[in-house]
Amino acid sequence: MFNEKIVDPAELRHWGGKIELYWIYTSGEAGDRFFKALRDEGKFIAAKCKKCGRVYFPPRMYCEFDFSETEYQEISGKGRVRAYTVAWLDKDEKPLEKPEIYAIIDMEGTDGCMIHLLGEVEEDQVEIGMEVEPVLRDKSEREGTINDILYFKPS
Amino acid sequence: MEIHPNCKWNSSCFRGVMVMEVERISGLKFHKKQDVAIVGAGMTTFKRRLNETGKELSYLAVKQALEEAEMELSDIEMVVMGSAPDAFDGLHMKGEYLLDGSGGSDRPYMRVFVGGGTGVFAPIAGYWHVASGLADVCLVVCEEKMSSSHPHPQSAFKYIWDPILDRPLNPNLIWIFALEMNRYMHVHNIKHEDIALVSVKNKANALDHPCAQLAEKITVEDVLNSEPMALPVRRLDVSPPSDGAAALIMVAPHIARQITDNPVWVTGVGWALDTTMWTNRDLYFPRYVAEAAKMAYKMAHITDPRKEIDVAEPYDPFDYKELHHMEGLGLAKKGEAPILTREGVTARDGDLPCSPSGGLLGVGNPIAATMGVKACELYWQLAYRAGKRQVAKEVTTGVCQAWGDLMQVGTVVVMSNKR
Amino acid sequence: MAVGKKDISAPPYAEGTSLSDEDIKKKKVTYVEDHPNIRYSWTAGQAVSKFLNELKKGKIAATKCNKCRRIMVPPRVFCELCYKPIDEWVYVEDTGTVQTFSISYIDPDAKPLEEPVIVAVISIDGASKNMGIMHVLGEVKPEDVYIGMKVKAVWKPEDEREGSVTDIKYWKPLEG
Numbered sequence: 001m002f003n004e005k006i007v008d009p010a011e012l013r014h015w016g017g018k019i020e021l022y023w024i025y026t027s028g029e030a031g032d033r034f035f036k037a038l039r040d041e042g043k044f045i046a047a048k049c050k051k052c053g054r055v056y057f058p059p060r061m062y063c064e065f066d067f068s069e070t071e072y073q074e075i076s077g078k079g080r081v082r083a084y085t086v087a088w089l090d091k092d093e094k095p096l097e098k099p100e101i102y103a104i105i106d107m108e109g110t111d112g113c114m115i116h117l118l119g120e121v122e123e124d125q126v127e128i129g130m131e132v133e134p135v136l137r138d139k140s141e142r143e144g145t146i147n148d149i150l151y152f153k154p155s
Numbered sequence: 156m157e158i159h160p161n162c163k164w165n166s167s168c169f170r171g172v173m174v175m176e177v178e179r180i181s182g183l184k185f186h187k188k189q190d191v192a193i194v195g196a197g198m199t200t201f202k203r204r205l206n207e208t209g210k211e212l213s214y215l216a217v218k219q220a221l222e223e224a225e226m227e228l229s230d231i232e233m234v235v236m237g238s239a240p241d242a243f244d245g246l247h248m249k250g251e252y253l254l255d256g257s258g259g260s261d262r263p264y265m266r267v268f269v270g271g272g273t274g275v276f277a278p279i280a281g282y283w284h285v286a287s288g289l290a291d292v293c294l295v296v297c298e299e300k301m302s303s304s305h306p307h308p309q310s311a312f313k314y315i316w317d318p319i320l321d322r323p324l325n326p327n328l329i330w331i332f333a334l335e336m337n338r339y340m341h342v343h344n345i346k347h348e349d350i351a352l353v354s355v356k357n358k359a360n361a362l363d364h365p366c367a368q369l370a371e372k373i374t375v376e377d378v379l380n381s382e383p384m385a386l387p388v389r390r391l392d393v394s395p396p397s398d399g400a401a402a403l404i405m406v407a408p409h410i411a412r413q414i415t416d417n418p419v420w421v422t423g424v425g426w427a428l429d430t431t432m433w434t435n436r437d438l439y440f441p442r443y444v445a446e447a448a449k450m451a452y453k454m455a456h457i458t459d460p461r462k463e464i465d466v467a468e469p470y471d472p473f474d475y476k477e478l479h480h481m482e483g484l485g486l487a488k489k490g491e492a493p494i495l496t497r498e499g500v501t502a503r504d505g506d507l508p509c510s511p512s513g514g515l516l517g518v519g520n521p522i523a524a525t526m527g528v529k530a531c532e533l534y535w536q537l538a539y540r541a542g543k544r545q546v547a548k549e550v551t552t553g554v555c556q557a558w559g560d561l562m563q564v565g566t567v568v569v570m571s572n573k574r
Numbered sequence: 575m576a577v578g579k580k581d582i583s584a585p586p587y588a589e590g591t592s593l594s595d596e597d598i599k600k601k602k603v604t605y606v607e608d609h610p611n612i613r614y615s616w617t618a619g620q621a622v623s624k625f626l627n628e629l630k631k632g633k634i635a636a637t638k639c640n641k642c643r644r645i646m647v648p649p650r651v652f653c654e655l656c657y658k659p660i661d662e663w664v665y666v667e668d669t670g671t672v673q674t675f676s677i678s679y680i681d682p683d684a685k686p687l688e689e690p691v692i693v694a695v696i697s698i699d700g701a702s703k704n705m706g707i708m709h710v711l712g713e714v715k716p717e718d719v720y721i722g723m724k725v726k727a728v729w730k731p732e733d734e735r736e737g738s739v740t741d742i743k744y745w746k747p748l749e750g
Contacts, residue, residue, distance in 0.1 A: 002663050006623055013618035013626050013737065015319045021310055022609040023245030023303045024598060028208030029591065035604035062214045064255035067221065067228040144604035198587060205590035206603050215588035222586060245608065302593075309684040318616045319626070320648055321708060323740045325682055330693050330708075333676030338695075341674065341721045365587050385678035385693070386716075398590070430654055434695050434706040435646070438674060 027144070030061040033072060035144040042136050044077035046110045057112030078155060079105035081130045082113060086123050101126060105152055119151030131155045188288030190574060191281075192411035192418035193534045195224025198401040198527030200366040201519030204302035205398040209244055210256025212400035213298045216527070217258050220294070220402035224414055231404075233290040234259040236266045237277025237297040239522035239559075242311035245303045257296040263289075270315075271472065271559025272426070273297065273523035274401075275566040278530045279424045281405045282568075286421075291407040298400040299521035308396035315561065329393070333385035335438040335562060336475040340387065342439040343490030345478075347387055351378035352496050353474035354391050357510045360503060361517025363543040366527065368519035369395055378474070394472045397519035401527030403534065408574075419537045422552070423455030423569035433561045444483025444558060444565035451554070452485070455569040460485040460554070464569075466536050466546050467507060468529045468555035471514040477501075480556055481509060483565065504547035511536060511546050522559075529555040530568055537572045621649045624663070630737040632729050636666045636701050644702040666700030668727035669748055673697045673706050677716045692716055696725060696745055712744030724748040 006012050027035050030047060037043045047059035047070035054063060059072055084103035090096055101118040103126070118126060119135060132152035142148040197219025199205070199212050207215065213236075221228065236257050241249045250266025257264070267273065267280045274297055281295035301308040312328035339345065352375060361370035373391060381390040411418040427446035429436065436442075448460070457463045469480035478492035486507060487495050495501055501509035512518060512532035515525055533555040535541040552571040558564060593603060618626060621637060625648060628635040637660040638645045639653035645664060652659055675694035681687055692711040697704055711719060712728060725745040735741040 006620055006627075011623060011627060012620075013319075013623040015616045015618060016613065017318050017322065017616065018613045019242075019314060019610070021242060021245070021314075022305050022607065024305055025245065025303055025606045025608070026204075026206050026208065026593070026598075027604040027606070028211045029206060030211070031208065032206065032603045039604070060255075061211055062218075062256070064258075064260045065228070067214065067218060067258060144601075145606055200587060200590045200592070202590055202592040204593045204595075204598070206593050207590050212590065215590065219586050219588050307684045310682060313682045318614070319618050319622055320739055323738055324693070324708065324710060325691075326693070326708070327678060327680050327682050327684065329680065329684075330676055330678055333678070334674045334693070334695055334708075337676060337721070338674035383677070383679045383690075384684075385676045385680060386690075387676070432646075432648070432650075432654070434648075434708050435704060437704050438695075 028061075030059045034059050035148070038148050039142040039144040042139065044075045044107070045072050046075045046107070046112065047072050055110040055112065057107045057110035058114065075107060075109045077107070078131065078133045079107045079113070079152070081118070081126065081128055081132060082106045083128060084118065084126050099123065103132070103152065105132060116149055117151040118153070120153040187286040189286065189407045191285040191405050191421040192408060193403055193421065193570070194406050194411055194414045194418050195220040195226065195404040196402065196531035196534050197223060198366055198524070198531055199399050201368045201397040201399040201521055201524070201527070203368065203395065203397060205300070209249070209253050209298050209300045212300065212398065213253055213256035213296050216400035216402040217294065217296055220404050224404045226404065228258050230292055231258055231262065231294045232292045233263040233284050233294070235277055235280045235284065235293060235295045236264065237268065237273040237280070237295070237523040237526065238266060239268065239270055239273050239299055240311060240315070242314055243299060243301040243304045243308060243522070253298055257298070258294055269426070269428070269559055269564045269566065271470070271522055272557045272564040272566040273559065274526035274529050275555055275557035275568055276426060277523065277526060278403055278405070278421070278568055279426055279566060281403065282421050282424050285405050285407055291410050293405045295403040295405060295526070296400065297402070297523040297526040299524045300398045301396040301521060302398050327385065329385040329388055331433070331562060332473050332476070333388045335479075336387050336473065338438040339475055339479055345490070345493050347379060348375050349493035349497055350475045350478065351375045351392070352493075353471065353477045354378050354516050356496070356502060357471055357474075357477070357514040357516040359517070360511055360544065361513025364513045364518050366399070366519070367513055367517055368397055370513060370517050388473065392474045394515035394520035397521040399519060399521035399524040399527065401524045401531050403526065403531055417538065417572060419534045419570050419572050420574050421568060422571045423451035423453070423457070425450030425452070425454070425567040426565065428560065428564045429562070431561055431563065433563070438562060440489060441479050441483035441558065441565060443563055444480055444556060444567070445485070447565035447567040448484045448556070451567040451569045455571070457552070457569065461487070461507070464507065464552055464554050465548060465550040466511065466533070466553040467509045468512060468514070468533050468553070469509055470525070470529065470557045471510050471516050472520055474516060476558070477510060477514065480558060484554060484556055484567065503544070506548070508546040508548070511541065511544050513544075525557065529557055533568070533570050537570055619651070621651045625649050626737040629739065629741045630735045632732065632735070634666050634668055634698060636664050636698070638662050638664050645700065645705065647698050647701045647705045647707055666698050670696040670698045670706070670725055670745070672711070672719065672721055672723040672725060673704070674721055675711065675719050690716060692719055694719070694745070709739070709742060710744045711746070713746035
């Protein structure tokens, strides 16, 4: 009957589709400075608030707590593992061939940190508080993105 | 059409066209705790693509607003962020992403969003914060970075269409405006020439706006001969996609007194949404705006908007939209807005200046951040701080309005420099 | 800061750093490009499933609310005005009236189309007034379309229909 509800699941329709957009994200004023220094000179830049002295890493053009300006300064790029996780699955929940270790790294001389891959170290050797240093991609291959850092290794 | 006696819908006849009209905002039971004043505003330049991230743009706009109000971030108690679809910036939870650049860290913070209507809806949400007494100082920030979306910012609009009923037809969002514009022109017998005058006026007004993206002196012929997009809409009938941000600071009366002798008061707010089934409505009249205006005017004790409003910033993403919205706002009778425009009434030196900022058509259309040319501009006009853009006549009361979603939402704010 | 009539200095604006397409192409600034592969499956629900299944049969199905007596297309399971379930399904005609139209020269990505598409809101005969759907027009020159024109659906051959709004190829002028 016409007025009846559809009960056969095969009659209930669904519609497949895809979001066909892609995005270009500019790094912004502070981000551009950071990535260009990393790409061109292999240097790490942080930003210090002129008012409260907080040092932001990755650098920012403003202090988020008092909205005053910041000044850029070079840092070593070394850091300490604050926390880490061992990933067995990729972003689509597919198993990885080899588990990857991701860490939050407190960057030396800053109040900031970054998330990156750990390398040249086995899972059972990683410790919280471990000192690490960045391993950069070869200069000719650097593109001015976060992947210009290959991984952090124990120092 | 038959009307059931119990149906609250009434039909009325206008120039032979049956329209459904409904009394929705029937009673306004709102007892505010305190009045709300605006004491500072700021905005960034609007450009097709800016290098700054959304956070950085928000920061720049807020910084200007704080400077104008002579305030520090520490004076801000709560923050409202307005930003349109995440698909433009390409970031989910854009509100959270933008938090630190909006000054929202460690504060009560919320994001509001009603598509294109956000630019005026965000100040409405700011008004709730202060009028309710929850906050004495509320910062309102709007941001949009449309340039991230590729292949074109318009591609992102594809995903506001119904995936099953509309999207298989490969629609472009411009279609919906073209359909509405054609209906509006047909019902009132309006010529494209008369509509193009809005584009000519607003783009010329924008010449005095330091943030303008598309300020230029053009003629009606330029509009009529510009590249066809979805007829009747041509290239110069449309505002451009932009990046930008804007900010406003709303405060309680005792704070306003410390900052300035002449704050601008928010005297009425209103918002309304019509059904999503836009193909089931007659598009010739923006009922959503009319309902929102009715609410705002009631709150502001305005009974004859045409007489009592001195300056208006109706939403103008398309030239016909300014006219359409003027009619929704009751600033013109149905079909009368093009006549007022032709007679120069809506010019900056006219009796009812409309879009003296240059509007979206001239300054740019970073969806939510158009707060900068609507709510912020109205504040600057009523505070006599609009500089070269200041309207010629003496002003006391003004209205700004935005619109968005699937021809659905009307958002209206009435301001006055008299309490 | 004294705000008031005497102080008419224009407020300050923040200057952003404008970039052109060329700047991006030449990598004047650093950026990240992301092409996510996100796929969706949208369920159509009771009303739209039935609507699509009926389209496959070459019929347009609508729903009726016995309170406000509206016959609604596209169909829905509830009347959004009376806020109650609909009462019955009815068929409506595959003819209608052009409520408004546009001649589109651009595709969804704002790229120019070789041949313009005529898009219209068509109020369907047999449904309540102003009950329209958006669709495209065919077999008509852009300059000959007018608001109020009577049109009729041109269906795909039955074996090509898949239960989609595109089972109607387009709407053509109704002669006579």
